[in-house]
Amino acid sequence: MFDPPRFVAARTLNGSREAACHLNALKAVDAWGGEAVTGWAIWQWQKVMLQAEHHCVWKDVSGRLFDVTPQRCGEAKIVFCVDSSASFDPSGRSRRDNVRKNISDMPEVDSLISLEAAKRKLMMSDCWFEGDQLVCRYDEIAVAALQDNIELLTSVIVERVGIWPA
Template structure:
C-alpha cells in the first residue's frame, strides 16, 4: 500500500482538496456494519440509511502518499439522524478512520464513473510527471467505460497507452525509491 489516510491536514492537502470541493476535509471514524462489504460504499451507506435513518453523504475519501501525491476517491458515508458522520464501509487495509471531503454534487450515478483524482505534492517533480501520465492514461482508459469492464480498445489508443506506460511505470518505481 502506498497511499493511506493522511495523518494531519496541512496547507498542501487543503490546496489539493480545494481543487475538488469548497468543503473542509474532516476525519471520519470507520465503523462498518456486519453485512458491509469492502469497496461497496454506496450500497453500504444506502443500507445503513434504510436501517437507521439519516442520509448518505457523498464526496471523496482523501488518501496521501507522503511526499509524493494525494488521491481523491469517489466515496459515500453515512450521516446519522443526529448529524454524525460515519464510514460504514470496511477499508481494504483496515483503516479505522478516513479523511472525507464532502461534495454534495458528487452523487453516485451507476451510469457515470468518477475516476480518482491525483495531485502531486508540491515540489516533487517526479510526482508531477507521474500524475500527468496517470491522468493521460486515465483519460484514454475512461473513454471506454468503467475500469474492470472488458471493452475493445482501438489500436490507436493502445499505441498511445503503450507509449505512456513504460515511462509511467518507471516514474512509479522512482517514487517508491523515495
C-alpha cells in the same frame, strides 16, 4: 459546496464491499435511516502526492458521519470532505476520477498522475451496474501496460523519498 475536511470514523457494515461506497452507504440508510453523503476521501502519500477520491459515507439519524466501506489498509478513520455537488450516477455510466496533486518537486510524480488518470479513464469508459455489481469492459492488455509503468514509476519515487504510498 465543499465543507472543511474532517475525520470520519470507520464503521464497516457486514457485507460491505471495498470500492462500493455508494452502495454501502445506501445499505446503511436502509438498515438504520439517515442519509448517504457524497464527497471526497483525502489520502496523502507523504512528501509525494495528495489524492481526493470520490467517496460516499453514511450520516446517521443524529447527524454523525461514518465510513461504512472497508478500506484497503483497514483504517479506523478517514479524512473526508463533504461535497454536495459530487453526485453519484447509479447507472455506473458516469464515474468520477480521483483528483491528484503533486506535492513534491519530482517530475516523475506528474508522469505518475497522468498514467493513473489514463488507466482510470480506460477502465471506466464502459461500465454499468448489474444489480449491485459494477461491470466494466476494457482493454486488459492496455491497462496492464499502464499498470506496469505505474509500478515502475512508483518504485523510482519510493527509492527517492523512502516512503511507500499508503
